[in-house]
Amino acid sequence: MKDGPTPAMKQYYTVKAAHPDAILFFQMGDFYETFGDDAAVVARELDIVLTARGRDRNGERMPLAGVPLHAADGYIARLVNKGYKVVVCDQVEDPKKAKGVVKRDVVRVITPGTLIDSAMLSSSGAKYLMAIAPGKKDAWGMAFLDVSTGEFFVSTGDGGRDCHEIVSEVVRYRPSECIVPESCGDAVIDRLRSQGVLVSRYRDEAFAPGAAAALLCEQFGTASLAGYGCEGLDEAVAAAGAALHYARETQRSELCHITGLATRLPKKAMVLDAITLRNLEITKSIRGDTDTATLLSALDATETPMGGRLLRSLLIAPLIAREAIEQRLDAVEYFVAGPMVRADIRSRLHRCADIERIAGRIAYGNAGPRDLATLRESIGQLPALKACFAGDLPAKITEALASMSDLAETEDLIGRAIVDDPPAMAKAGGMIREGFNPDLDTLRELATSGKDWIAEFQQSERERTGIRSLKVGYNRIFGYYIEVTKANLHLVPPEYERRQTTANGERYTIPELREKEALIATAEERLSAVEAETYANLVATLAAAVPELQATARAVAHLDVYAGLAEVAARYDYTRPAIEESGRIVIREGRHPVVERSMDVGFVPNDTELDGSGNQIMIITGANMAGKSTYMRAVALICIMAQMGSFVPARHAGIGLVDRVFTRVGAFDDLASGQSTFMVEMLELANILNNVTDQSLVVLDEIGRGTSTLDGCSIAQAVVEFLHGKAVTGPRTLFATHFHELITLEGSLKRVHNFHFAVRDTGREVTFLRKLIPGATDKSYGVHVAELAGIPKKVTDRARTVLKEAMLQEPRTGAGGQPRYTQMLLVDPGEGTAVTNPAVEELQRLNLDEMTPLAALNTLHRLRDLANGGDGRR
Known part of the structure; x- marks a missing residue:
């Protein structure tokens, strides 16, 4: 650029300098543009055209790749799910009112570990942000935060040789992203990246234990962290504070749905390290990057996303306290013993959406109208779900039912406010039910009557002027206009004011049409603003119910897990251990x-x-x-x-x-x-x-x-x-x-x-x-297995020859001169049946002390004949 970057590009360079490790989506009109190296990545990963415009600061052609504003979420989701961070910089003022360059600001920082938008979450599984903080003597603190649900917990591990315990936690929880202190050594980062985790360095001060504890107490509204079981675990608290700080910073939100912290120490559960999780294929198959043919897939008969996430968390951390295990088994047995109740409950659970994640989006303020309609339907299942239970219940089921709130007011509010078939996005409009807001109803009536007036006006003008083809149209530049074809121009009344000449005729207006246009435009503009404001107020009101929604979601998840495990047990003939x-x-x-x-x-x-x-x-x-x-x-x-x-x-x-x-x-x-x-x-x-x-x-x-x-x-x-x-x-x-x-x-x-x-x-x-x-x-029987595998016969025949030669040369003794022995199964008895093979019966009757060598040899031949199905007469 001969005269340096334009004012807009100066804005771009400033924002990009603050986020060098992210792809910057920079709004320019109706598009998000990416430039330079970002554009090359976007074009390659999203398979869109890479062009060039102007010059960069080095005088080279500036690579450019853009996506339409209305479709950006889909493109961003694809990038984030590939492991990229995306920064969204929007125009934050109306270009028509801007004095000079339009103001722009970062409105979202979207990372793989902080996804909350429903359109960007690729699965119902947990999406963890992990943070690790070093402590004394190779002790490391770890924190895991799922921003989409508010789940938040800490653990500890040994960061010694090969970071074995840290890697085990990574394999167990599969975080989408991990943050580490800026001063963290490369060895730890390389080990994490080897597990396919996106690792980012984050400023050291966020990991300071004192500042981290203060931030957590502020978030939870408590004076200390004593009630969360993490007192004295400074490195775990440091990791949790950094995770929360990073999530709040990237989301530009206080994240009010994150209301507590759990402590999950290894000694409180059966330890399944990364090697065992892999070898036993607990959650992931050895044969590829798939979740099929695993223990989790074999046990997962849950009906809700919350239940699926809970089942996985229970499976990777089995209990070691007998009483707690028995309580879970009691709950599963209750459902095994009641197939009718189980079927009824599972059918109702099937109609429950992801209450936990919808609650998170309500707290964040980006829940869509369809989210709310789905939430209302899910809440509507709760009374009938609770009514399925009667009599003496296991402790875990009683506990879950006690945690489920009625939420009748929430259901009623959503039912009165949201139409039955709302749009997915609030910006589409048309989501507020008639009768909920009188001001909105008035504006709708005015906008609707205005359009009716236009239709009536068109008909009356046709009759008054005698121009049967006369039409009233609209465009964004001229507003409403009267269009007359060239063949009818001689019939145009003198009071018509010409506005535009077209290839087919002329466009006109009159004072009466202009006045009505102003009323209609004002009504439609106000209608959109009032509906958006009404919806935002509704979501803010619903935010007060988020703690109850979260508790109810957890209760539903537990019932779902117990009923699902019972379904698997009944279907595949499992027994209570x-x-x-x-x-x-x-x-x-x-x-x-x-x-x-x-x-x-x-x-x-x-x-x-x-x-x-x-x-x-x-x-x-x-x-x-x-x-x-x-x-x-x-x-x-x-x-x-x-x-x-x-x-x-x-x-x-x-x-x-x-x-x-x-x-x-x-x-x-x-x-x-x-x-x-x-x-x-x-x-x-x-x-x-x-x-x-x-x-x-x-x-x-x-x-x-x-x-x-x-x-x-x-x-x-x-x-x-x-x-x-x-x-x-x-x-x-x-x-x-x-x-x-x-x-x-x-x-x-x-x-x-x-x-x-x-x-x-x-x-x-x-x-x-x-x-x-x-x-x-x-x-x-290695040679036999080789034949089954399809090894050429020439190879297996030669292998048999070599094997026989080796066996002739090898003394049949084991270590210490002890004779080797082989126990073969002579017959294949059925379950519970005694061995009745005649060869076995004769073996049992033999008196070896009185048998001569020749008699022994004859007997051996006869026994072989009997074992092969003969009559033993030799």
């Missing part, structure tokens, strides 16, 4: 809650008995694809389900309380940090061994396979010995391995027992029976 403090885990006919849904044939259930002082460690050997991993995961998932308050997929389950579930399964290279599969395995194993307690449940699958056989076997044995220890009890452990040398530990460690999955091997065909039985096996 018995919660114990004995340390025993006893599961009869347990099933995997996710895998069983995807199977075309019936899922084979299995039993489990674990006891820290008896059957502490189960070493599980057996064929690939026999079901070891599925079985172990099923045991862990059943424990998690039981302690979160759900019925479980089993005929019986006695669950001794578990404080943490540790898992080490699968092989994952950490390419970002250059760590090998084996290094990742050892890091995860170190975390388990350093943090495990006697109340923990440990699931280990193929420890040591990422290195040489000798090293791997040595490590695996050392891990088993460590977990067993020298005390009288230890963590309950499921240990699957292909190191068959480990089966000898059963003889030297008294709380270690061998199990394997049965296989029917006829010599010609291998069948995986999926049944866990005592004893060990030294066969893995």
Whole structure:
């Protein structure tokens, strides 16, 4: 630009300098324009045309990309959901009245973690803003705030090596954005970004504990934070204060719907770290960025968005207090026992909208007319919902019903104010019901009668002038006019005043039309302003009911979760678990809650008995694809389900309380940090061994396979010995391995027992029976699995040859000279049936002490014939 930037572009540069890390939407007339690098990003991400206009401050062509004002929310939502921040700068004065350049100001700062507009929230799930603040000795405070609902809580974690606990909280709650102090080290930020989180540095003073506590007390209207359980947790308070400060600053609002703070410390719930959440696929599938085929998807039969969010929060933090678990189970059992009540309640819940988020938008002041109409319909379901309950009720249901407000006045106010089918946006007009505001009714009548007058005027002028084609039209420049075609110009009366010549004729006006035009224009302009003011006052009045709406939404969410868990239990034959403090885990006919849904044939259930002082460690050997991993995961998932308050997929389950579930399964290279599969395995194993307690449940699958056989076997044995220890009890452990040398530990460690999955091997065909039985096996059937996977026959045939040669050379002894042994299932008995195979019966009758070698060989041939279905006559 030869003469420097224009006044408008000077405004742009000033605003952009204040928000360098955001995309600036700068209003220019009916468009939002973006410039420079912002324009390049917008064009690429939104697939719109990138143009250029004028010159930037360096004299280069200025890239430009714009979107229409009326469609901006959709474009902004797409950018924010891709992880960008967007700053909206509006014209804040009428251009017609402006003296010089139009005044502009930032009206919104929209970030992924502070979304509140319904059009921009891509799902009903929680949308957390996370803040982390460092403390002493690697202690970190964490805060999570969902601006759309007002949910706000803090936690603490160890920010030591690899930020393991911080990452676990990220995986658990999936924040959309995280703010950290400006002075925060790059290592922590890089670790957060590796989890796909948008991380922003925020000024250090916002994280000062004193200032943070003062801001929180001001927000909640309290003298201290003692009632929120976070006294003494300075780093958590610092994080919470920074999160609130950031949200208020970006939203340009006091956010009055944020009325309290919860403290969720790890020791108050079962610990499920990031590795366990991933390995057990609690909320996210390992197979891709999807929420299907997860424990959450298997249990989620909720009918409301509030219920769905609550279910997820309960599932990722199961309880460790027996009484609290039993109270949830009582509520679920109430609904299981009453299918008719359950169906009635679920049908009414289905008609309830997201009361929690609508309440947040009312508090923020941007609730749309359709939000209010939906809220009225939802409130209308509450009396009938409460009427479904009668008699003695479980404590959790009684508690929820007591928290539900009547809200009759709110329903009545909305019903009187809002039309039955309102527009989505208030600026569209036409949302206030007739009779609610007398002044508005008067203006509507004037505007309507004015339009009727125009129609009557047109007809009377046609009759008076004899011009049958005469029309009365309107445009924004000339207002109302009389239009006459060229063929009829000789009939125009002398009192007509010409205003405009067109290609087809002339346009005129008369004093009478001008006077009426002024009245109509004034009425329509006032009508729009009065309706907007009426609606704004209505939303402000409804804001007083936000605390009651939030409490009611939480109550509805709890009822929805209990009824949904009951529906799943009834539909898939789950049973109520018995919660114990004995340390025993006893599961009869347990099933995997996710895998069983995807199977075309019936899922084979299995039993489990674990006891820290008896059957502490189960070493599980057996064929690939026999079901070891599925079985172990099923045991862990059943424990998690039981302690979160759900019925479980089993005929019986006695669950001794578990404080943490540790898992080490699968092989994952950490390419970002250059760590090998084996290094990742050892890091995860170190975390388990350093943090495990006697109340923990440990699931280990193929420890040591990422290195040489000798090293791997040595490590695996050392891990088993460590977990067993020298005390009288230890963590309950499921240990699957292909190191068959480990089966000898059963003889030297008294709380270690061998199990394997049965296989029917006829010599010609291998069948995986999926049944866990005592004893060990030294066969893995890897070549058979390779055939099932489609490996070329030439390869599998050669593999068999190599395997036979190796087996001939390998001595059949295990560690310490102990003989290996294999326990095969000779038959596949049905449930509850005794083994009656003739080969087994004859084996039981043999007197081995009196048998000669030749007789033994003949007997062995006969038994093989019997086992293969022959008559045994040889």
